[in-house]
Amino acid sequence: MNIILLGPPGAGKGTQARRLVAERGMVQLSTGDMLREARTSGTEMGKRVAAVMDSGALVTDEIVIGLIAEKLEGDTGGGIIFDGFPRTLAQADALSDLLGEKNTELATVIEMQVDDDALVARITARSTCADCGEVYNDNTKPIPADGKCSNCGSDKITRRADDNEDSLKTRLLAYYKQTSPLIGYYYAKGLLTDVDGLAEMDDVAAEIKKKLDTV
Numbered sequence: 001m002n003i004i005l006l007g008p009p010g011a012g013k014g015t016q017a018r019r020l021v022a023e024r025g026m027v028q029l030s031t032g033d034m035l036r037e038a039r040t041s042g043t044e045m046g047k048r049v050a051a052v053m054d055s056g057a058l059v060t061d062e063i064v065i066g067l068i069a070e071k072l073e074g075d076t077g078g079g080i081i082f083d084g085f086p087r088t089l090a091q092a093d094a095l096s097d098l099l100g101e102k103n104t105e106l107a108t109v110i111e112m113q114v115d116d117d118a119l120v121a122r123i124t125a126r127s128t129c130a131d132c133g134e135v136y137n138d139n140t141k142p143i144p145a146d147g148k149c150s151n152c153g154s155d156k157i158t159r160r161a162d163d164n165e166d167s168l169k170t171r172l173l174a175y176y177k178q179t180s181p182l183i184g185y186y187y188a189k190g191l192l193t194d195v196d197g198l199a200e201m202d203d204v205a206a207e208i209k210k211k212l213d214t215v
């Protein structure tokens with residue numbers, strides 16, 4: 001089963017995707033994670049995307065579609081969770097073509113609904129484990145006293161360069177301008193459903209599970 005988690009930055013897509021990986025053996029494809037990996041690799045592409053990411057704008061469709069196409073060539077086991085992709089209509093069309101070539105399709109698109117004030121509060125207080133993606137929050141889930149990730153033991157818990165108020169404004173604008181049209185796009189295809197992304201993490205997970213069990 002292939003699904004998309006759709007929602008603005010800070011909606012909890014990555015957190016829920018990791019749970020689905022653990023619980024259902026699905027594969028998480030996060031273009032944000034792929035781009036962060038590319039920027040530390042020192043490649044030409046990595047250098048080009050770093051500045052764009054830090055500003056909060058979107059990286060070109062060509063680059064992210066290329067990254068996804070490459071991953072789709074590998075084993076996609078118990079189904080794919082697209083996390084942070086697609087973010088434009090061109091990416092959505094490309095995804096549909098790529099899945100068609102693999103003789104597979106999307107089962108559902110889950111929109112994670114949250115309001116902007118909550119996003120700003122979440123993102124400006126957020127730290128992330130660079131090794132496993134575990135998310136910490138200064139107010140609700142502080143980094144452990146020994147500085148080590150409670151999930152994987154790594155000591156690489158950092159603030160993302162783009163988790164600041166200036167980049168966030170650009171990221172939200174990009175979401176409303178370029179990504180939110182996908183809500184209508186997938187509604188028209190009969191694939192859209194939604195969950196309350198502001199609920200407790202376990203409740204959001206239970207809601208997603210319910211949706212997946214009925215598709």
Ligand code: AMP
Nearest residue numbers: 031032053056057058059064084085087
């Ligand atoms: P994320 O980790 O999903 O919040 O993504 C971090 C940043 O990576 C975004 O602000 C964009 O600059 C870039 N990015 C991630 N996914 C995409 C995508 N599908 N299309 C364009 N840019 C992306």
